[in-house]
Amino acid sequence: MIARTTMGQWFNLLVCALLILKAQALEFSFSFINVSITYVEDAVAKGAVCLDGSPPAYHFDKGFGAGINNWLVHIDGGAWCNNVADCSNRRDSSYGSSKYMVKEANFTGILSNEQNFNPDFYDWNRVKVRYCDGASFTGDVEAVNPETNLHFRGARVFEAVMEDLLAKGMKNAQNAILTGCSAGGLTSILHCDNFRALFPVDTRVKCFADAGYFVNVKDVSGASHIVEFYKQVVALHGSAKHLPASCTSRLSPGLCFFPQNVAGQVKTPLFIINSAYDSWQITNILVPDDADPKGTWSSCKVDIKTCSSTQLQTMQGFRVQFLNALAELGNSSSRGMLIDSCYTHCRTEYQEAWLSADSPVLDKTPIAKAVGDWYYDRSPFQKIDCPYPCNPLPESCF
Numbered sequence: 001m002i003a004r005t006t007m008g009q010w011f012n013l014l015v016c017a018l019l020i021l022k023a024q025a026l027e028f029s030f031s032f033i034n035v036s037i038t039y040v041e042d043a044v045a046k047g048a049v050c051l052d053g054s055p056p057a058y059h060f061d062k063g064f065g066a067g068i069n070n071w072l073v074h075i076d077g078g079a080w081c082n083n084v085a086d087c088s089n090r091r092d093s094s095y096g097s098s099k100y101m102v103k104e105a106n107f108t109g110i111l112s113n114e115q116n117f118n119p120d121f122y123d124w125n126r127v128k129v130r131y132c133d134g135a136s137f138t139g140d141v142e143a144v145n146p147e148t149n150l151h152f153r154g155a156r157v158f159e160a161v162m163e164d165l166l167a168k169g170m171k172n173a174q175n176a177i178l179t180g181c182s183a184g185g186l187t188s189i190l191h192c193d194n195f196r197a198l199f200p201v202d203t204r205v206k207c208f209a210d211a212g213y214f215v216n217v218k219d220v221s222g223a224s225h226i227v228e229f230y231k232q233v234v235a236l237h238g239s240a241k242h243l244p245a246s247c248t249s250r251l252s253p254g255l256c257f258f259p260q261n262v263a264g265q266v267k268t269p270l271f272i273i274n275s276a277y278d279s280w281q282i283t284n285i286l287v288p289d290d291a292d293p294k295g296t297w298s299s300c301k302v303d304i305k306t307c308s309s310t311q312l313q314t315m316q317g318f319r320v321q322f323l324n325a326l327a328e329l330g331n332s333s334s335r336g337m338l339i340d341s342c343y344t345h346c347r348t349e350y351q352e353a354w355l356s357a358d359s360p361v362l363d364k365t366p367i368a369k370a371v372g373d374w375y376y377d378r379s380p381f382q383k384i385d386c387p388y389p390c391n392p393l394p395e396s397c398f
Helices: 002-029 041-046 086-091 154-167 183-190 192-196 227-235 251-255 279-286 298-302 310-328 369-373
Strands: 031-038 057-062 070-075 104-109 125-129 176-180 204-210 270-275 337-341 382-384
Touching: 031 041, 041 154, 057 104, 057 154, 070 154, 070 183, 104 125, 176 183, 176 192, 183 192, 183 204, 192 204, 204 369, 227 251, 270 310, 270 369, 279 298, 279 310, 310 337, 337 369
Parallel strands: 070 125, 070 176, 176 204, 204 270, 270 337, 337 382
Antiparallel strands: 031 057, 031 104, 057 125
16 A cells, blocks of 8 residues: 555656656747758858858848847857968868858847747847858958868958848848857957948947957966967958958057957947856966966866865956956947856857846846847946856856
């Protein structure tokens, strides 16, 4: 009798667990859709190609209802390549060739078509532009080395993709956004005014940069690692002529890859979403492998909760330098910013970070609401979180 009761209880628990999992899976399924890839075949004739010479590509989900004439263009991230060997490695991947790109992409977060998950932009035309040039869409070198077959044509790719989208209805946009994550976030800063120039003056156009505010700081060994790296990227890709003249007229082209030298001159309204402890910047700018040959930072770079007091002090110093660089934006009321203290990189494409029941907040405001309120001029948002770990708690960061 006892055995039967126990088995029955276990069975009931199992059924309940399965029902909960099914409900959770159903709820999650509503938070994203799969969107097919579109290849811009006509771009090849213009020389607007990926590193390997293949056509650029994007994923496009059409708007509907009130959002039918609104457009959100999101640029993929994926770092950069600064020499032939590095670019050759990218050439044989989705970061350098459309031949290796997935045929369908999940649209979630800022790209979601569900009102509950993306209240301000769910019914817009939403585009995810694939990143395959290795220089934040700034490169433009005519010559192609026959030995490597590398094409440095990112600026042409950006132009060709925009032309294709304009022909598909973006020219009629009433509202438009250029945004991106990481290297795509940098793209949204560097190309923000170019994007604005595509539309009539009465179109509301703004830009968001998600984890794209890379700063010029020395690494823990005292070397200017990132300065040299950006200098090499710009030289290899021939980026100088496509970087903002407001910067290149004052500084060397490599320094104009840093948002702190460019963003203050961007005329189009710009919103910066970033962590003051950006995990990619900590790992690759502050503590690149060459600056930590003994690997003393290995654990800390993976999980901030394992950092020693000395390492945390160094990271607090990075935060100060990041905020100083952010101050180069100036105090324009058209600027928006949400600078939190999460140890993370990129937020807007991820539903749990963009908008969910337990998404991180700053001033009691989730990222989606802060960005939406700022875009529609409902209220400004310029908030900087207090130093780690005061808020939010690490457990609430994504």
